[in-house]
Amino acid sequence: MSDHKTTTQAPSNFIRGVIERDLANQSYAGKTWAGTPGDASHHEKAPMDEAKIRTRFPPEPNGYLHIGHAKSIFLNFGLAKDYDGICHLRFDDTNPEKENQEYVDSIKSNVSWLGFSWEQNKTSHLYFASNYFNFMYEAAESLIQSGHAYVDKQSPDEIRINRGTLTEPGKNSPWRDKSIEEHLTWFREMRDGKHPDGSMILRAKIDMASPNINLRDPAIYRIKRAHHHNTGDTWCIYPMYTFAHPIEDALEKITHSICTLEFEDQRPFYDWILDRLIENGLLSKPQPRQYEFARLNLTYAVLSKRKLIELVEDKHVTGWDDPRLPTLEGARRRGYTPEGFKLFTDRIGVSKADSWIDYATLEESMREVLNISCERRIAVLDPIELEITNYPENIEEDCFAPNHPLKPELEKRIVKLSKSLWIEREDFMEVPSKQFFRLYPGNMVRLRYGYVVKCTSFEKDVNDKVTKVLCEYLPDTKSGTPGSDSVKVKGNIHWVSKNHCYHGTICLYDKLFSAEHPGSQDTNYLEQLNPNSCITIEAALEKSLEAVKPGEQFQFERHGYFVADIKDSKPNQPIFNRTVTLKDTSQKT
Numbered sequence: 001m002s003d004h005k006t007t008t009q010a011p012s013n014f015i016r017g018v019i020e021r022d023l024a025n026q027s028y029a030g031k032t033w034a035g036t037p038g039d040a041s042h043h044e045k046a047p048m049d050e051a052k053i054r055t056r057f058p059p060e061p062n063g064y065l066h067i068g069h070a071k072s073i074f075l076n077f078g079l080a081k082d083y084d085g086i087c088h089l090r091f092d093d094t095n096p097e098k099e100n101q102e103y104v105d106s107i108k109s110n111v112s113w114l115g116f117s118w119e120q121n122k123t124s125h126l127y128f129a130s131n132y133f134n135f136m137y138e139a140a141e142s143l144i145q146s147g148h149a150y151v152d153k154q155s156p157d158e159i160r161i162n163r164g165t166l167t168e169p170g171k172n173s174p175w176r177d178k179s180i181e182e183h184l185t186w187f188r189e190m191r192d193g194k195h196p197d198g199s200m201i202l203r204a205k206i207d208m209a210s211p212n213i214n215l216r217d218p219a220i221y222r223i224k225r226a227h228h229h230n231t232g233d234t235w236c237i238y239p240m241y242t243f244a245h246p247i248e249d250a251l252e253k254i255t256h257s258i259c260t261l262e263f264e265d266q267r268p269f270y271d272w273i274l275d276r277l278i279e280n281g282l283l284s285k286p287q288p289r290q291y292e293f294a295r296l297n298l299t300y301a302v303l304s305k306r307k308l309i310e311l312v313e314d315k316h317v318t319g320w321d322d323p324r325l326p327t328l329e330g331a332r333r334r335g336y337t338p339e340g341f342k343l344f345t346d347r348i349g350v351s352k353a354d355s356w357i358d359y360a361t362l363e364e365s366m367r368e369v370l371n372i373s374c375e376r377r378i379a380v381l382d383p384i385e386l387e388i389t390n391y392p393e394n395i396e397e398d399c400f401a402p403n404h405p406l407k408p409e410l411e412k413r414i415v416k417l418s419k420s421l422w423i424e425r426e427d428f429m430e431v432p433s434k435q436f437f438r439l440y441p442g443n444m445v446r447l448r449y450g451y452v453v454k455c456t457s458f459e460k461d462v463n464d465k466v467t468k469v470l471c472e473y474l475p476d477t478k479s480g481t482p483g484s485d486s487v488k489v490k491g492n493i494h495w496v497s498k499n500h501c502y503h504g505t506i507c508l509y510d511k512l513f514s515a516e517h518p519g520s521q522d523t524n525y526l527e528q529l530n531p532n533s534c535i536t537i538e539a540a541l542e543k544s545l546e547a548v549k550p551g552e553q554f555q556f557e558r559h560g561y562f563v564a565d566i567k568d569s570k571p572n573q574p575i576f577n578r579t580v581t582l583k584d585t586s587q588k589t
C-alpha cells in the first residue's frame, strides 16, 4: 500500500524557486491593490496588497476545459495558496467569435470541482478581459501618441511578405513613418467603423529587423465586425491576444504570469508593452513577469480544443461530457476525482521541457486515490449460473463481506448465499488451461466470504455453450468460522446470489484512441479511434447497488473502480461507468 500522504507532498519546481527568490528579495513588497483591477492612477493611492503574490488562470471561453487545463489550475491556484497569494479566474475573452456563456459556466464549475475558489475573504476575483476593452483602447492611443504604434494599410499579403523570414530581416511599411496625428485619426476611424474588416491594422513600432520575428512590428488591434458575448456590438475593433494579455495581467496586479512554452518567444513583446505603458504613466510598477512551463501531453489522448471540438461535432463521442473524453466534464462522469488529479499533477511536476506523460500515470493516480476512498461491492459482469447441488433448496445464509479491507471501521455487510448463484463465465473452464486455478470439473475454489466448493459437472445448450456449473460445497469451510481454511484452494471467486441481485447496465470504458500519440507524424487521429472504447454490458450486481446515488463510487471486487453515472442513471436504476481497472492491463511493446 502506498502512503497517500507522503506522495501528495507538493514537490519543488522552478516556478516555486522564482517565487521564493522574489519573496526573499521583496520584489513585490511595494505593490498596492485598490480592491479591483485598474490602471496606475487606480492603484496609486491604494493600500499595500495583502496578497504576497497574484497568479491567474486565464482560459479563453471557447471550449470545455481538459486535463491539461487541470495542470494549469493546480499550478496557479496551488501556488497562490502555498505562498499567501490570490489566484484570479480570468476569462480571456478578447476574441469575439467563438466565445459563449455555456463555456464560461462550465469552466467555473470545473474550477470549483477541482477544489479551488476565486473568492478570498469574501471578495470575488472573477474577471473578464473584455471589461478592459476601454483601457486597451486608451493604451493603444497612448502608444500611437508616444510614437510606439502606427496604423498600417498594407494588405495582409504585403504585411506577410514584408515581415521577412528567419534568415532575412523584414521591410518597413510605407505607412510606418506617417505623422502621429494621421495614425491617431486612422485608428479612430477604425474604431468608428469607417473601414472594412482586414483593411488596416494597428501595429507596434518596434524593429522590422529584429531576429525575433515576434518583435517585427506585431499587430495589436484589428478590425473585426463580430458580436461579442459580453460587449455586444460596442466594438468593431478587437485587441490581439499578445497585446491584451500583459495588459490584463498588469491591471490585475498579477505578479507571476504562468503560461505554456509556446509563448516563450512572445515574452520580449510582453515586457515591451508593459515597459512602454509604464513609461507613458498608464500602468504602474512592479510589473508582472511571464514564466513558461511545458504543457501536458497525454498518450492515447488529444488535448487540444480544436480536436476535441471536432470529436464532439462529428459525433465520434456522445458529447462534451462523454466519459472517454479528456475534458474535465468527461473525466468527472468517468469517475476521475479531484484528489486523483492532485496526485497526478504532483507526480508529473512542472518542467520546462516538453514530454509525453503516459496515460497509465493518470490511471494509477486515480486508482491509488479510489483504493482508499471506495467501498467494495460485488458485480458479476458476464454471468453464468452456478448451482450448489448439495445445498438446501429454501435456505439463505448470511455471509459477511468487509466494506473496505483497509478500513475495518466501515464494518462488514451481509451478502446472502443460496443454492443458485451467478459467477463470472471466465471463472469456469471445461478444459483448464495451464495456470488456471479456478473452476473446472474436479477442482475446488473458495466462494469469496462463503464456502469452498468443488465442481462436479456442468450443462451446455445446443450451441455447445456452457449454461450452468454444478458444484458441491464443503460445509466446514465457511469463511470466518474456525477451521475454515483446513481445505487449501488456489482460486477465490466472487458471486452474487440469484435471489439477491439485480441486472443492470455497466459501461466498460477504455482509451478513446488506440494510437499512443494520436495524430503524430502526419497520421489522422480520427482514424486511430479505439473501436472498443465503450462496451455496454448487462451485469448481475449485488442488490444494495440498486439504490446508490449518481456519483457514488465503488470498487467492484476483482474488476476495478466504478461510478454511478451522473447523467443517465435513473432512480433505482444506476448505470455504472468503469473508471479504471484494478491493474494496468495495457500492453507495452
Ligand code: ATP
Binding pocket: 057, 058, 059, 060, 061, 067, 068, 069, 071, 072, 258, 259, 260, 294, 295, 296, 297, 303, 304, 305, 306
Ligand atoms: P488549447 O490549445 O487546447 O486550445 P489553450 O491554451 O488555447 O488550449 P486556454 O483556454 O487559452 O486554452 O488555456 C488556459 C490556460 O490553460 C492557459 O494558461 C494555458 O497555458 C493552459 N493550458 C492549456 N492547455 C494546457 C496543457 N495541455 N497543459 C498545461 N496547461 C495548459
Ligand code: MG
Binding pocket: 060
Ligand atoms: Mg489559448
